[in-house]
Amino acid sequence: MYSLNQRFDNRDIPEEEYMTPGHVACAGCGAALSMRLALKGLGMPTALVIPASCWTVIPGLWPMTSMKVPLFHTAFEATGATISGLKAAYRKRGMDNICVVGWAGDGGTFDIGIQALSAAAERNEDVIYVCYDNEAYMNTGIQRSGGTPIGAWTSTTPAKNPKAVPKKDIEEIMLAHRIPYLATATAAYPGDLIAKFKKARTIKGMRFIHLLSACPAGWKMPENLSVEVMRLAVLSNIFPLYEVENSEIYRQTIIPEEIVPVERYVRLQGRFRHLSDHDIARYQEMIDQRFERLKERFDKTANA
């Protein structure tokens, strides 16, 4: 059972670093921390493909790079296809042991990249697709994406007309492809995140990992709150941590000791400042309903 003030035993986190200091992510960037932890979980040999996103910039300007794994920057909508081709090349060269990872943002996954991703999932390509989700087009200046939550301010959904529709349920979209492995994770639970990447590496076929990734600049909050806010997303059931094997066996991996009201998560972030108590109450209902549906699936696995 987990609570907000949980202290973690870091002895399970591999010491090896595959990302060096000197990257150019903003202070408090959830995406940079997520990558650092994910690579520790994945281990080597691993190759990365990254489409247009904050992560286009984060590794550093040419000729510098902060990555100790080979990395190819691909076009915005092309991740699912590029990783398919790369994996095929390794297979043809007898290098099937190289783990091919696509690493895309929410815009590159929920929106412009979903076609190539869906096709790669349908073909059950032997790759890992990671969506680091900071819930808007952060690299271009915080525009609304299909991953932006209902009610949120973004630079294209002003506070007077915030996002009117909920976030796409990307997990259920991916599970409809009958993929062998799906997981949600966040850098606020590093042991859980690393374990999921470790496990994903051992599975063949399409694996999808959805990372909630705090963005202080876009969520309008102090940099030092990133980890706390990501943790509150988990403890409030806004972003439950679970994994699904064979698109069927659901397992909640982090079970909060006590469910925190979504208000605590929402009130820490300027992007929700305009929400009334009534709005937040409605948001709470939506989150509860979604979690109820998930819980039925967790219970089904637990009782099987």
Added chain:
Amino acid sequence: MKKVLTGNQAVAYGAMLSDVKVVAAYPITPQTTIIETLADMQAEGIGDFDYIRVESEHSALSVCIGASMGGVRAFTATSGQGLFLMHEMLHYATGARVPVVLANVNRAPALPWNIWSDQTDSISQRDTGCIQLYCEGNQEVLDTTIMAFKIAETVRLPAMVILDAFWLSHTSEPVDIPEKEAVQKFLPSFDPGDMWLDPENPRTFGSVSMSDVYMEFRWLIQRDMERAKGVISETHTEFGNLFGRNYHQVEGYLTDDAEVVIVCSGTVASTGRVAVEVLRSEGKKAGMLKVKTLRPFPSDEVKNALRDKEKVAVIDRNFSPGAQGVWAQEIRSALYELADSERPLLYGYIAGLGGRDINIGTIRDIYERTSQSETPEDADIWVGVKYV
């Protein structure tokens, strides 16, 4: 071994003999029988390649780029709208310096819908940095597909083999299929050097580059595109020595004493040869110049072939709205370098759009019109267009 092959089958044989390792496939008429033939080849074990059935042409080229970054030879094929959808990734392939080869079966752009031959699709990719090789017959299609890999890999730029819809893609001709061993001698296994995603030598490809270095990356593309001119000629020569079939970036037919030289590309060149023979039999001094490469543009060869000619008539099965036929524009700018006394008059003709036939009669009309005119009109002439 001689076999009767359609142009599309010739492409598939060319790719298979080139020992491609990854093929990305998405259907579009009239290209589809290329990928169908490759699917059969893979299923029969004739070709040793992974065959990835993607959901769009954009992904087809993205798969090829990914495969090339993994260090293997990759191939795809498309037409018309499919090539338009690939446009972003063609620029990308050039920037990534991946020697991907694709075949494009020329198809007219929509709207209105039309699946027939028209070069506007490939012409619209002129500025992507992709090498463009136009073919006249099915033998040339097969041979050019093999040569395209060699050219692309030598200069590390993508290359496009281009054939006319239906006139080649679905028309059968006897084609000599080279032995695989002979092709391997001409085109050894792909060596990516250190330009691939090697976990033993981890590097980042395609990082953000600011204005202090971006131009240098683009200059390298231009340097290698210029180098490609020589590489294409050398590749043609080497291929000719091994297989006995000779190709040229620019090829004249009865041009020596010609008063009007008709410039053609693709299958129009084939009709052009016959048209010129017919005109000659009538005592008319016609000649034909076939241009095979649009990019890199063989401006020196064009200049030399047309120097001191009286008149040049360029047939464009494409056009750039608001400007003119693109081959005519390219040739006009190559001729600009000639002295006034050596520079021929240039006449541009738009013909055969959307698969309208360009037959001997069409070319004869173009010859007569050019021959009788004292000076070219300001705009291209649209051949045989009603209501004009």
